[in-house]
Amino acid sequence: MKVPLLSPGSSKPAPHLYFVNTPVDALLIGGLSIVAFLAMGALQRVHGQQLQWMGAVAALTWLCNWPHFAATSYRLYHSQENIAQYPLTALLIPVVMVAAIISSLAAPYTIAPYFVKLYLIWSPYHYSGQSVGISLIYARRAGFPFGRLERLALSGFIFGTFIAQTVRSEVGVSRQAFYGVTYPSIGLPPWTATVATTAMIVSGVVFLVLVLRWCVMTRRMLPPIVFLPAVTQFVWFVLGWRVPSFYSFVPFFHGLQYLLIAWAMQLSETMAQHGIKPSTSFVGGESLRWGIGILLGGTALFWLLPHVVATAGFDYNLAYPVVIAAVQVHHFFVDGVIWKLRNPGVGGPMLVNVEDLVRRPRAAVAAA
Numbered sequence: 001m002k003v004p005l006l007s008p009g010s011s012k013p014a015p016h017l018y019f020v021n022t023p024v025d026a027l028l029i030g031g032l033s034i035v036a037f038l039a040m041g042a043l044q045r046v047h048g049q050q051l052q053w054m055g056a057v058a059a060l061t062w063l064c065n066w067p068h069f070a071a072t073s074y075r076l077y078h079s080q081e082n083i084a085q086y087p088l089t090a091l092l093i094p095v096v097m098v099a100a101i102i103s104s105l106a107a108p109y110t111i112a113p114y115f116v117k118l119y120l121i122w123s124p125y126h127y128s129g130q131s132v133g134i135s136l137i138y139a140r141r142a143g144f145p146f147g148r149l150e151r152l153a154l155s156g157f158i159f160g161t162f163i164a165q166t167v168r169s170e171v172g173v174s175r176q177a178f179y180g181v182t183y184p185s186i187g188l189p190p191w192t193a194t195v196a197t198t199a200m201i202v203s204g205v206v207f208l209v210l211v212l213r214w215c216v217m218t219r220r221m222l223p224p225i226v227f228l229p230a231v232t233q234f235v236w237f238v239l240g241w242r243v244p245s246f247y248s249f250v251p252f253f254h255g256l257q258y259l260l261i262a263w264a265m266q267l268s269e270t271m272a273q274h275g276i277k278p279s280t281s282f283v284g285g286e287s288l289r290w291g292i293g294i295l296l297g298g299t300a301l302f303w304l305l306p307h308v309v310a311t312a313g314f315d316y317n318l319a320y321p322v323v324i325a326a327v328q329v330h331h332f333f334v335d336g337v338i339w340k341l342r343n344p345g346v347g348g349p350m351l352v353n354v355e356d357l358v359r360r361p362r363a364a365v366a367a368a
Contacts, residue, residue, distance in 0.1 A: 017141050025260070037240065041246070068298075089333050108318050116178050125162055134261065144222055161233045163200070279358065309323055
């Protein structure tokens with residue numbers, strides 16, 4: 001998720017810090033996942049073993065994680081203008097993904113394992129990019145001027161959580177399974193995990209020093225919501241392995257983050273494009289229409305499509321991981337462009353607050 005940055009000399013605060021309000025934004029952006037991690041850890045200690053939550057994971061996957069993929073595709077493909085801006089991503093990448101599916105199904109022991117591994121490594125990288133993007137959004141709304149050094153330090157820490165976790169899992173030679181596809185580890189030496197962890201810590205310390213310097217110079221406190229995505233990412237990838245059952249919920253929490261911002265953008269852009277006046281009925285109606293659409297879209301991508309491929313004569317335990325890997329790699333490509341569409345109004349929706357969508361701002365009412 002990429003957002004426009006403030007210039008180094010700008011510190012003007014945005015009209016609204018939150019998309020909804022303090023508790024809602026804090027819970028959806030990461031607070032709920034941190035509470036879940038602590039609660040699951042406590043239950044694990046009480047019972048002496050990890051608990052299984054497969055029913056809850058499956059339900060939340062249908063309701064949140066799958067729809068967030070559909071929301072990405074909708075944001076790119078619902079407009080011919082968007083497709084025209086990025087024809088390679090919109091038109092060529094799907095063809096490449098179809099070719100990857102066909103190749104993986106034809107070579108389940110030589111191509112499929114490495115295609116699945118590509119997805120498994122790219123996925124937490126994608127999570128990291130979203131966490132950086134969300135931090136930048138809130139920093140912009142808070143009036144914190146992210147310069148190159150601040151962004152580099154923050155990115156180093158957030159991406160460092162993913163790199164440290166990935167390197168740790170790739171140390172040594174082993175084989176793991178993703179549904180019906182078995183893939184090999186890279187076989188990294190043990191010292192690489194230490195280097196990755198050290199780099200993560202150093203980046204985090206540098207970022208905190210830069211933030212403290214800004215706070216002293218401006219005599220302002222940076223709102224905690226700016227730090228929350230980084231703290232959440234640290235819980236997901238650095239602490240999360242201590243509570244194995246928690247890992248199954250991380251995609252759900254990632255989807256929650258995404259859907260909050262995608263929902264606000266959808267409402268704001270729809271209102272602007274069609275000249276709709278703020279109202280509760282608009283917010284409720286458009287949210288319902290959009291929500292049903294992405295729910296059905298997610299079901300089609302992750303449930304219907306693998307079953308269709310399996311009916312062509314392929315083992316479902318092979319078809320499912322290969323198809324969902326392709327769907328998600330496509331999502332990674334698309335997500336890299338939809339948040340930087342060359343639209344002069346793209347910065348405005350990033351600063352929207354739901355209150356502005358329900359009622360006209362007081363200044364506008366007074367002017368009228």
